[in-house]
Amino acid sequence: MLLTTKYAPKKLDDLIGNSEQVEHIKQWILHWLSGKPRKPLLIYGPPGVGKTSIAYILKDQFDLEIIEMNASELRNKDRVERVLGQSALAGSLFGRTKIVLVDDADVLAGRKDSGGGTAIKNFLAESPCPAIVTATDVWDKSLSTIRAECELLEFKKISKGSIKKHLETVAKAEQITLSPEIIDAIAERAEGDVRAALNDLQCHGPSARTHEKDIFQIVRGILKGESYAAVKELVGGDIDYDIIKLWIDENISNEYETPDDIAAGYDSLSKADIFDGRIRKTHWQMLKYSIDLATAGVAIAKKTPYRKFTKYNFPSYLKNMSRSVERRAMLKAIGIKIGKRVHVNARDAREYIPLLKEYGKSNMQKLMDFYEFSEEEIAFILETSVSKVKK
Ligand SMILES: Nc1ncnc2c1ncn2[C@@H]1O[C@H](COP(=O)(O)OP(=O)(O)O)[C@@H](O)[C@H]1O
Numbered sequence: 001m002l003l004t005t006k007y008a009p010k011k012l013d014d015l016i017g018n019s020e021q022v023e024h025i026k027q028w029i030l031h032w033l034s035g036k037p038r039k040p041l042l043i044y045g046p047p048g049v050g051k052t053s054i055a056y057i058l059k060d061q062f063d064l065e066i067i068e069m070n071a072s073e074l075r076n077k078d079r080v081e082r083v084l085g086q087s088a089l090a091g092s093l094f095g096r097t098k099i100v101l102v103d104d105a106d107v108l109a110g111r112k113d114s115g116g117g118t119a120i121k122n123f124l125a126e127s128p129c130p131a132i133v134t135a136t137d138v139w140d141k142s143l144s145t146i147r148a149e150c151e152l153l154e155f156k157k158i159s160k161g162s163i164k165k166h167l168e169t170v171a172k173a174e175q176i177t178l179s180p181e182i183i184d185a186i187a188e189r190a191e192g193d194v195r196a197a198l199n200d201l202q203c204h205g206p207s208a209r210t211h212e213k214d215i216f217q218i219v220r221g222i223l224k225g226e227s228y229a230a231v232k233e234l235v236g237g238d239i240d241y242d243i244i245k246l247w248i249d250e251n252i253s254n255e256y257e258t259p260d261d262i263a264a265g266y267d268s269l270s271k272a273d274i275f276d277g278r279i280r281k282t283h284w285q286m287l288k289y290s291i292d293l294a295t296a297g298v299a300i301a302k303k304t305p306y307r308k309f310t311k312y313n314f315p316s317y318l319k320n321m322s323r324s325v326e327r328r329a330m331l332k333a334i335g336i337k338i339g340k341r342v343h344v345n346a347r348d349a350r351e352y353i354p355l356l357k358e359y360g361k362s363n364m365q366k367l368m369d370f371y372e373f374s375e376e377e378i379a380f381i382l383e384t385s386v387s388k389v390k391k
């Protein structure tokens with residue numbers, strides 16, 4: 001299981017950081033629940049600080065029914081109107097109070113409004129129930145109408161100290177033994193992003209290292225599996241379902257060769273995904289059906305087994321996660337070096353990188369000498385490979 005899922009905060013008190021904002025949200029929902037409507041909240045801030053989690057916590061803690069619109073749906077006017085239409089929400093008279101989550105509204109930024117933005121704005125202007133909008137960047141012009149209907153609440157990055165403490169707690173619970181230096185380094189390069197920190201921790205943990213061999217065996221067993229029963233037996237124990245699913249997703253097309261098999265395999269996996277989406281909102285007992293679809297279902301999707309050696313890949317989702325962590329660590333190191341020379345803080349210093357790239361095209365050595373960049377750093381700035389920098 002992904003650590004971010006396993007350790008998703010369940011109560012407002014579980015959230016680390018932004019305590020004043022969290023307290024404000026608590027008052028906000030209590031007002032609603034005592035019959036006093038409040039403006040929708042527009043929670044904005046960097047990724048991985050708990051913006052989306054907030055809505056789910058309120059749902060659990062106050063026993064609400066959540067109605068979620070996610071990024072991909074926001075541009076579809078009909079969809080927005082159907083989901084957020086007055087009639088859809090009117091049923092709440094005797095049922096549970098609803099809470100609306102419009103997640104990642106900045107997908108609307110920089111685009112011409114296809115109607116979705118206006119539909120959301122119209123809804124927010126007269127929302128009959130508590131509504132939360134989340135975004136990373138809210139200052140885009142195309143979000144101005146939505147902004148006007150909401151109360152803005154900024155979530156800040158989580159401090160390194162808090163992330164470190166959180167990592168220590170999770171590492172202990174997971175029996176991941178890491179030196180204090182590594183924990184410190186993970187907290188450092190997370191740059192305030194709890195999700196990134198947990199994903200990074202997971203890459204250092206047993207499910208990523210020692211268990212990688214076991215996962216490999218299971219994935220092979222599933223993709224080469226010849227019967228429903230055999231695969232069910234294989235995955236019967238305590239499997240790391242989320243991780244296995246990522247591996248299956250990555251490797252169906254390595255194992256299966258005919259278009260029919262590939263399509264059928266992905267079809268079963270995507271049904272599992274739909275199940276999982278519903279499960280999160282309702283019944284955990286249904287997890288066994290979704291595991292079946294993602295494992296045995298994929299196995300029997302093929303007409304005949306492939307008797308060949310298959311090279312399976314590590315899931316690119318997890319790889320990209322750690323790659324983006326590396327990328328941020330690199331940006332930070334470069335920022336510090338530039339900052340030292342031009343006397344600005346490391347964050348502002350990053351804005352110089354595109355300039356340095358242009359300059360560096362013909363003056364690479366000068367740049368390296370002046371800022372004391374390493375070969376990796378200069379390669380990163382010039383967006384080229386280290387080997388090209390070396391010659
Ligand atoms: N403030 C926080 N406290 C504890 N865990 C957090 C916090 N913020 C994020 N996380 C972890 O990261 C995951 C993703 O958080 P999420 O709410 O989706 O972030 P955002 O919407 O701000 O990008 C959560 O499931 C949780 O595991």
Ligand SMILES: [Mg+2]
Pocket residue numbers: 051052053103104134
């Ligand atoms: Mg989010």
